[in-house]
Amino acid sequence: MFLTQDDGLIVGPIARLMGWILEGLYGLLNNFGIVTIGVAIIIFTVIIRLCLFPMMLKQSKSSKVMNYIQPEINKVTKKYRGKKDQESMLAQQQEVRNIQEKYGVSLSAGCLQSIIQLPIFFALYAVIRNIPAYVSKVKDLYLPIANKIAENQAVFDKFVAYNNEVKINATVTPSIDNANSIIDVLSKVSDQEAWTELSNALANADVTNAINANVDKITDIYSFIGGINLAAVPGFVIAPALLIPILSMVFQFLSLKVSPSQSSAGASNDPTTEATMKSMKTMLMIMPIFSFFVTVNVPAGLGLYWATGSLVSFLTSVATNTYFKHCDMEKVVEKSKQKAAKKIAKKKASGKKSFMDKLQEAAYGPTEESSNSKSSIASTNLKNYTSNTMNKGTSGVKYRENSLASKANIMERYNDKNK
Secondary structure, eight states: OOSSSOOOTTHHHHHHHHHHHHHHHHHHHHHTTOOOHHHHHHHHHHHHHHHHHHHHHHHHHHHHHHHHTHHHHHHHHHHTTTOOSHHHHHHHHHHHHHHHHHHTOOTTTTHHHHHHHHHHHHHHHHHHHTGGGTOHHHHHHHHHHHHHHHHOHHHHHHHHHHHHHHTSSTTOOOBTTBHHHHHHHHTTOOSHHHHHHHHHHHOOHHHHHHHHHHHHHHHHHHEEGGGEETTSOOOSSSSGGGHHHHHHHHHHHHHHHTSHHHHTOOOOOOHHHHHHHHHHHHHHHHHHHHHHHHHTSSOHHHHHHHHHHHHHHHHHHHHHHHHHHHSOHHHHHHHHHHHHHHHHHHHHHHTOOOHHHHHHHHHHOOOOOOTTOSSSGGGSSGGGGGSTTEEEOTTSOEEETTSHHHHHTHHHHHHHHHO
């Protein structure tokens, strides 16, 4: 177990990778006289966002193509308007899916980017929460203090009592045999006043000298513009640190405002699309507020990552929107269509089925594909609903043989047979 590092199965390795990158950036900046960790966090955030940019561009392109083919989807919606029976609803869903597959777009195109960012966020939280565990140059400043505390049992006992009383880090029990555990607690001493209080509580000249020799350097590392302490939690206090949660909220709002889904929103007769747009509008209101409440309750360094990431997302969204606004969308759509056709041909040749195909078969039974149909509903299993493979129970509802619905009503069919 890494005593001061996150040892989770997923977050742990990512946190160590993030720590390695952050340590490299900080070491490079330190050579140029930049001692604050804040600049390293900003550059680190930009690098991460640029790595995710190809996915963001793909999401934006998919959204633009979806908006371009919306009239085609509206025709399908109009065709089945007012039909609420299961066959018609399933037929409509299948036709819409066929259109999306034909042009190589998906409503879930933007989910992957959000999913990937979650472990990165949690990993970076682990790093920012305990920077000395990942950045050796920072740890070296705490080490002399930790060693002086560990050398004297009486001082160490006072240190443990102080930690338990003030609850600097209630989840860590310092061990006299390992300076890392002591540094875990020391890294939570966030300002000059807290260091003075700790020095007075321990009342040891060696510890006091070690603190005085390193505390200014430690303070400089966590100090950012306007005296913001990146290791401290801003909280709901009128102070410079509160600026980070506010900026995070503003940039999050701007980022969502120009996101592909918002910028491509338009009039639509498709209930599904309208529901999606309604959800996006709700998210536009909720997410910035959520962003504020999260960043106001975590170390300011993590809030700086969130705010910077939202700003970069806003700028890249503006750039991509401008690009697609001035490009020939017909060529983009045609290229996407050709790429999708190759993908469909490859899929048919391999005989593999998509997740949605498997889900549909699990619910409604195996299908019989028509080789002559490409984008129409003729290639689906709907025409088999009136075949001899149907079973009819006492309720008058037809169930396809071997479907989940049929198996769920096996008792009903058993009673019918006995009758």
